[in-house]
Amino acid sequence: MTDDMVPDEKGYFGSFGGRFVPEILAPALDELTEAYRQAKKDPDFQRELYRLLAEWAGRPTPLYEAVNFAEKLGSKARIFLKREDLLHTGAHKINNVLGQGLLAVKMGKKRIIAETGAGQHGVAVAAVCAMLKMECVIYMGEKDMARQSPNVARMQLLGAEVKPAGGENGTLKEAVNEAFRDWVASVRETHYLLGSVVGPHPFPMMVRDFQSVIGREVKEQLKTRYNRLPDYLIACVGGGSNAMGLFYPFVKEQTVKMVGVEAGGQDPASGRHAATLSMGRPGVFHGARSLLLQDADGNIAEVHSISAGLDYPGVGPEHSYLKESGRADYTAVLDKEALQAVEFLSLTEGIIPALESAHALAYTMKLAPSLKEGQIVVVNLSGRGDKDLEIIREQMEGKR
Amino acid sequence: MSRISSVFDNKKGTLLIPYLTAGYPSLQETVEAVLLLEKSGADIIELGIPFSDPLVDGVTIQQAANKALQNGVNIKMCINAVRLIRKSSSIPLIFMGYYNPILQYGLEDFCADSSSAGVDGFIIPDLPPEEAGMLEKSAFSRGLDLIYLVAPNTPDERVKYIAERSRGFLYLVSVEGVTGMRESLPPGLPEFVKRVKKHASLPLCMGFGISTKEQAGRIAQLVDGVIVGSSIICHLSGKNWRTALPAYVHELKSHFR
Numbered sequence: 077m078t079d080d081m082v083p084d085e086k087g088y089f090g091s092f093g094g095r096f097v098p099e100i101l102a103p104a105l106d107e108l109t110e111a112y113r114q115a116k117k118d119p120d121f122q123r124e125l126y127r128l129l130a131e132w133a134g135r136p137t138p139l140y141e142a143v144n145f146a147e148k149l150g151s152k153a154r155i156f157l158k159r160e161d162l163l164h165t166g167a168h169k170i171n172n173v174l175g176q177g178l179l180a181v182k183m184g185k186k187r188i189i190a191e192t193g194a195g196q197h198g199v200a201v202a203a204v205c206a207m208l209k210m211e212c213v214i215y216m217g218e219k220d221m222a223r224q225s226p227n228v229a230r231m232q233l234l235g236a237e238v239k240p241a242g243g244e245n246g247t248l249k250e251a252v253n254e255a256f257r258d259w260v261a262s263v264r265e266t267h268y269l270l271g272s273v274v275g276p277h278p279f280p281m282m283v284r285d286f287q288s289v290i291g292r293e294v295k296e297q298l299k300t301r302y303n304r305l306p307d308y309l310i311a312c313v314g315g316g317s318n319a320m321g322l323f324y325p326f327v328k329e330q331t332v333k334m335v336g337v338e339a340g341g342q343d344p345a346s347g348r349h350a351a352t353l354s355m356g357r358p359g360v361f362h363g364a365r366s367l368l369l370q371d372a373d374g375n376i377a378e379v380h381s382i383s384a385g386l387d388y389p390g391v392g393p394e395h396s397y398l399k400e401s402g403r404a405d406y407t408a409v410l411d412k413e414a415l416q417a418v419e420f421l422s423l424t425e426g427i428i429p430a431l432e433s434a435h436a437l438a439y440t441m442k443l444a445p446s447l448k449e450g451q452i453v454v455v456n457l458s459g460r461g462d463k464d465l466e467i468i469r470e471q472m473e474g475k476r
Numbered sequence: 477m478s479r480i481s482s483v484f485d486n487k488k489g490t491l492l493i494p495y496l497t498a499g500y501p502s503l504q505e506t507v508e509a510v511l512l513l514e515k516s517g518a519d520i521i522e523l524g525i526p527f528s529d530p531l532v533d534g535v536t537i538q539q540a541a542n543k544a545l546q547n548g549v550n551i552k553m554c555i556n557a558v559r560l561i562r563k564s565s566s567i568p569l570i571f572m573g574y575y576n577p578i579l580q581y582g583l584e585d586f587c588a589d590s591s592s593a594g595v596d597g598f599i600i601p602d603l604p605p606e607e608a609g610m611l612e613k614s615a616f617s618r619g620l621d622l623i624y625l626v627a628p629n630t631p632d633e634r635v636k637y638i639a640e641r642s643r644g645f646l647y648l649v650s651v652e653g654v655t656g657m658r659e660s661l662p663p664g665l666p667e668f669v670k671r672v673k674k675h676a677s678l679p680l681c682m683g684f685g686i687s688t689k690e691q692a693g694r695i696a697q698l699v700d701g702v703i704v705g706s707s708i709i710c711h712l713s714g715k716n717w718r719t720a721l722p723a724y725v726h727e728l729k730s731h732f733r
Binding site for chain 1: 527528529531532534545550551575576577578579580581601602603604606607624625626627628629630631634638649651652653654
């Protein structure tokens, strides 16, 4: 792994990032930074992480060419799916959770807390905690507990305590708030296992590093088969961890176009969306400076997405940096386009994608007709859609 | 010398520093309550700027902030409230607020407008000194104090660093946790204060979790000022707050030696 310029030692990606936290958390973040620095170069730690990623979680994941999907869209390009949906617990989240879980053991922590939106991160944390014999508390917005109830049951079966956050409208933002409040009160014995490339330094850097196994595998897989780089990388962005994991190993390959797809919700013009990079302004929230959906007074906006995992008003600082520098492009698709993409992939390829990942597919469907012969597109299929069946059925019945 | 520093210089006993959220239950009542608190013996006032996601606050202050936001209160209105208070009061006033609303208002404008309205300093719990360079520049040039916090788990070296940067006083967080009333305070507070004193020459005030007269009395023996927040908010939530609040302040102060 190469050491890169970003972030700097204060956790800045250009003007984004940093560490805006209550003083009580400063020692824990220093401890975490140091523990991670050591683990990164510790061969025993890396060996154990890669053993678990392989034997327990199922890495490497396949890179599958979606021939039917491409053909039906009239695409001349070759479209590949990075099958993170096949991982244990159903999404890319497990890559980061295993890394931080082992780090927490190394730091002597006895208790893990985490936030979850769709429940994919929560399930991954609950599973890793069971395996590592750690006490586990998951904060989840009440609205998300209702709309992703199968994941609540899975977390409980895995021995985690699921605590509701934020009242009946509570979503990911409120879950992060409550996790931070818990951490402020429990920091000596507890590790906060943040699930995305957000939060104070070192989280955005560390989570990116743990997730970049996705992009490294893609690079290797394409090199072995075709001895070339991809033309496009496409991934959905909520906090942005699956996108950052896919993009990061390609950032310096200037010929590779990178597109992050946000939740356009019902209608970006109406304010019922979660398209932070497309519509946000710089601000400081949940420990870092990044783009942010907020009102004129700097209060955090109420956002909306059909997908609980993208329903968040902030975004990882490195994405703000990649947008500002022009290295990556960001766009948004609507709830209904994501739903269409779920149906389309299910029928063409026999794969039910998560609503989150369906945003990346929906954009790919729009892009497909304009692609050239022989171009290679890699879409990160970050999670599977089993958890969304109820939402999808409701929406489809509503239409028929 | 700032108004905050001179209150410490001239103090006879431990100072009482009530916190209230601007706009709870209404902005007009906030102005009235500040004046009443001053008359009842409060020494410095901490005025909270409401924010949608107050990360270090417990339920009581979260709810007060929500109510204030429903009342439409923003920084501009908080500054106007200070202007009203200043017509008849010279009590030191500190804005306590989270960083993002201040950043969106504009750091330079925030300091200029606060200063001209008669604010004396700021407490920003999610802005550690490492990230505060820009605000310090705007604040210090106008004689506004920026008060930093230290926690029981802050290492010695960092206590020293923060104490050197803090102006007005140093805010000691009594508990490892969010704001809000508690039945008991953690043990080890005398040792915590002793440890901080080794590294800090400015006045020390303690807050978080202090509500009963017994708790306040014990803390008053350790530090120069006692900060009481959630419990003040509770006393403001009843219809009879105009009698309850002064009674509560008298009760607290009677336990200060």
